[in-house]
Amino acid sequence: MITREDLESFLIRMGLDWDELEEGMFLVRGASGGAPLVVHHSPPVLILRMKVIELPDNGGDHTELYRTLLELNASDVVHGAYGIEEGELILSDTLQLETLDFEELQASSESLQIAASGHIDQIRQLVGAGEATGSGEEG
16 A cells, blocks of 8 residues: 555655645645645545636526536546536546555646646636636645
C-alpha cells in the first residue's frame, strides 16, 4: 500500500510544487500553471479534486450544462468525473492505494488538468459566466 511518504516521493518525481495543508492532504500546483489539485491520502484510497469553476446562484436553467457535463464524463474525461459540490463544479478521481503506482497517479493528475483546461471555455459559455472563477482557483 502506498504510504503518505510514498505519495510525497511521487509528487517530487512529478516535478510539482505542493504544500501539505494537513497530514495527508496536499495542495498541488502544476509546473505549467492551471488549477491547483487537492490530493488527499485517505487509506484505502487517494482522492484527487480540482475546482473548475464557481457556479452562479441565479436560479437559472442549467439543463444544457448538466447534460454537457454528463456527456463529457462519458466520452472525454479519461480519469475521474465532473461533479457539483457547494456551488462549485469540480473534477475528482479516486485511486486505490493498494495498487497505486507512479504512472497511475501521474496519468490521473494530468487527465484532470487536461480536462479542466480543455473544457473551461465550453463550460463558461454554458454557465453564462464570463466573469466566473475559472480553472486557476484553489480547490
